[in-house]
Amino acid sequence: AQTVTQSQPEMSVQEAETVTLSCTYDTSESDYYLFWYKQPPSRQMILVIRQEAYKQQNATENRFSVNFQKAAKSFSLKISDSQLGDAAMYFCAYRSANRDDKIIFGKGTRLHILP
Amino acid sequence: NAGVTQTPKFRVLKTGQSMTLLCAQDMNHEYMYWYRQDPGMGLRLIHYSVGEGTTAKGEVPDGYNVSRLKKQNFLLGLESAAPSQTSVYFCASSYSLYFFGGLAKNIQYFGAGTRLSVL
Numbered sequence: 463a464q465t466v467t468q469s470q471p472e473m474s475v476q477e478a479e480t481v482t483l484s485c486t487y488d489t490s491e492s493d494y495y496l497f498w499y500k501q502p503p504s505r506q507m508i509l510v511i512r513q514e515a516y517k518q519q520n521a522t523e524n525r526f527s528v529n530f531q532k533a534a535k536s537f538s539l540k541i542s543d544s545q546l547g548d549a550a551m552y553f554c555a556y557r558s559a560n561r562d563d564k565i566i567f568g569k570g571t572r573l574h575i576l577p
Numbered sequence: 578n579a580g581v582t583q584t585p586k587f588r589v590l591k592t593g594q595s596m597t598l599l600c601a602q603d604m605n606h607e608y609m610y611w612y613r614q615d616p617g618m619g620l621r622l623i624h625y626s627v628g629e630g631t632t633a634k635g636e637v638p639d640g641y642n643v644s645r646l647k648k649q650n651f652l653l654g655l656e657s658a659a660p661s662q663t664s665v666y667f668c669a670s671s672y673s674l675y676f677f678g679g680l681a682k683n684i685q686y687f688g689a690g691t692r693l694s695v696l
Contacts, residue, residue, distance in 0.1 A: 466619075468619075471617075498696055499687075506688070506690065507667060507669070508686060508687075509685075530591045547658075553619060553620065565579035565610075565622075565685055566622075567612075567619040567620040567621075569617060569618060569619040570619055
């Protein structure tokens with residue numbers, strides 16, 4: 463069975479600085495997707511960034527980028543120029559590429575932005 | 578563009594009461610899901626559906642039932658609520674697709690959540 467591990471329950475970063483959230487996963491599959499979701503106080507889950515496992519190039523979305531290390535099964539999220547609005551819970555998630563596309567979430571990392 | 582809508586947003590139940598959570602999506606998605614979120618546990622899949630008229634068990638299905646009579650709606654029922662079911666419940670939907678097709682549609686859309694307290 464696939465698992466997703468986020469080893470940092472909480473992190474803090476100074477506004478305008480860069481922070482990296484860690485995520486590791488375990489799977490025997492070769493085709494899959496990885497995601498980072500943001501959950502602000504409003505509770506809604508917002509997709510931040512996604513990565514297809516077959517792509518070697520790391521995904522980037524504005525200030526958000528990932529470091530995808532397939533062999534190490536590592537998928538970290540880097541937030542550059544942190545803003546107060548980035549404060550939220552961040553969930554790393556895995557989804558198989560087959561037809562049964564259940565998504566598996568890590569336990570989350572709460573990110574605090576210090577003004 | 579409503580996306581995924583959950584009702585109600587909040588509910589308080591007494592032990593043994595029943596209730597139904599409604600999830601509606603207007604994106605014509607085939608797949609729908611119900612998750613629960615508990616502190617320190619992340620999101621756990623309760624039940625999911627791969628199309629109208631189908632349902633399947635997820636990771637933590639006990640104590641819940643679901644129905645997908647219409648493609649746009651996915652109902653989560655608690656027949657006899659227990660304090661252990663106090664949680665935040667999220668509904669999600671997605672397109673069904675194969676690995677080499679429709680990658681742009683390959684994401685889950687979430688509702689805003691329902692906070693349920695069982696006393």
